[in-house]
Amino acid sequence: MQTVAAGQFVDVLGLKTHYLTAGRGGQPLVLIHGGAPGASAGLSWKNNIEPLAEAGIEVYAFDQPGFGHTEIPSDHSAAFRLAHARAFIDAMGLGSYSLMGNSAGSDVVARIALEDDRVQRLVLVASGTLAPVGSAAAQAISKAHAERLAAYTPSLENARAISLGTLYHAELVTDAFVQERYEMSSGALYEASLERRKQPRPEKIYDRLGGLRMETLIIWGRHDGGASVEKALLLFETIPHAQLHVFSESAHWVMWDEAVRFNRLVSDFVTGG
Numbered sequence: 001m002q003t004v005a006a007g008q009f010v011d012v013l014g015l016k017t018h019y020l021t022a023g024r025g026g027q028p029l030v031l032i033h034g035g036a037p038g039a040s041a042g043l044s045w046k047n048n049i050e051p052l053a054e055a056g057i058e059v060y061a062f063d064q065p066g067f068g069h070t071e072i073p074s075d076h077s078a079a080f081r082l083a084h085a086r087a088f089i090d091a092m093g094l095g096s097y098s099l100m101g102n103s104a105g106s107d108v109v110a111r112i113a114l115e116d117d118r119v120q121r122l123v124l125v126a127s128g129t130l131a132p133v134g135s136a137a138a139q140a141i142s143k144a145h146a147e148r149l150a151a152y153t154p155s156l157e158n159a160r161a162i163s164l165g166t167l168y169h170a171e172l173v174t175d176a177f178v179q180e181r182y183e184m185s186s187g188a189l190y191e192a193s194l195e196r197r198k199q200p201r202p203e204k205i206y207d208r209l210g211g212l213r214m215e216t217l218i219i220w221g222r223h224d225g226g227a228s229v230e231k232a233l234l235l236f237e238t239i240p241h242a243q244l245h246v247f248s249e250s251a252h253w254v255m256w257d258e259a260v261r262f263n264r265l266v267s268d269f270v271t272g273g
Contacts, residue, residue, distance in 0.1 A: 008020075012088045013083065018041070018063045019063070020042060021060050022049050022058075023056070026056040026057045026058045028057075028098065029059050029098045030062075030098070030099050031059065032064070032105035032108050033102055034103030034104045036104075036166070037162060039067060039103075039184070040067050042184075052266065052267055052270075056271055057270055060088075060092055064085070064105075068189075072192050076198070077199045078199065078201070078202040082108055085109075096120050099119055100266065101124060102127075105125075107127060109123075110124065110130055110209065110212070114211055121214055122214050122216040122217070123219065123270070125219045126232075128231055131232065132231065134231050134234055137228070138230045142228075142231075145227070154182060154187075160173060165225050166252050167251055172256055212239050215242075215269075217265070218235055219246075220232035220244070220254065221250030221252060222249070222250065
């Protein structure tokens with residue numbers, strides 16, 4: 001597990017927003033984490049930020065409102081998180097840039113990409129939220145996954161349990177990993193997650209994905225316990241100019257399970273290598 005440098009803060013829509021950045025002069029790539037308990041820029045992308053920067057990419061990874069070290073918002077809606085993401089990008093003063101989202105973060109980046117002509121390339125990592133619903137079996141997997149996450153209450157034991165579902169390689173679920181995930185899913189952050197659950201779900205955008213005009217890389221894990229590979233194929237069929245890569249020994253956080261190969265794949269895609 002790599003050590004990520006201390007982050008910085010910027011005011012975004014009135015919220016003290018935490019972000020990590022590395023690399024200078026290359027194609028900017030904004031990373032948006034998912035919505036599971038403990039997701040954050042520092043944990044979700046811990047093994048990716050520095051390697052991507054070393055490959056010549058200018059990396060920006062921020063904590064969404066109510067996650068990580070960003071302030072807790074008064075508005076817990078998905079619409080506010082989307083507006084906040086757009087405002088963060090503007091606050092960084094980016095011209096053309098690429099986007100990568102994991103899980104629910106892929107829904108955010110796809111919505112931005114549909115409306116912002118500055119987006120050059122798009123990476124979608126294991127997003128059952130964004131993908132078409134699929135068969136009854138695929139829907140059952142997604143429903144069970146959502147129920148497991150909704151039932152989460154903060155404890156080291158529970159943080160370890162959900163992490164063993166997030167990652168295929170159990171040896172990556174170290175005490176340090178569990179401790180950080182617990183800290184990123186407890187206290188005020190846990191209370192924020194309860195508020196998010198009360199919000200109406202945003203309208204799905206399956207029927208708009210055909211409007212994505214940039215090259216898109218879809219990445220999935222064969223052992224994803226929340227979003228079946230069937231949904232990856234449906235997403236691939238929906239998006240023009242897309243390519244799909246499925247890792248055979250990965251679960252939901254592919255960027256952890258196959259970090260070295262993941263970083264090489266993403267860096268080659270973003271830089272056109």
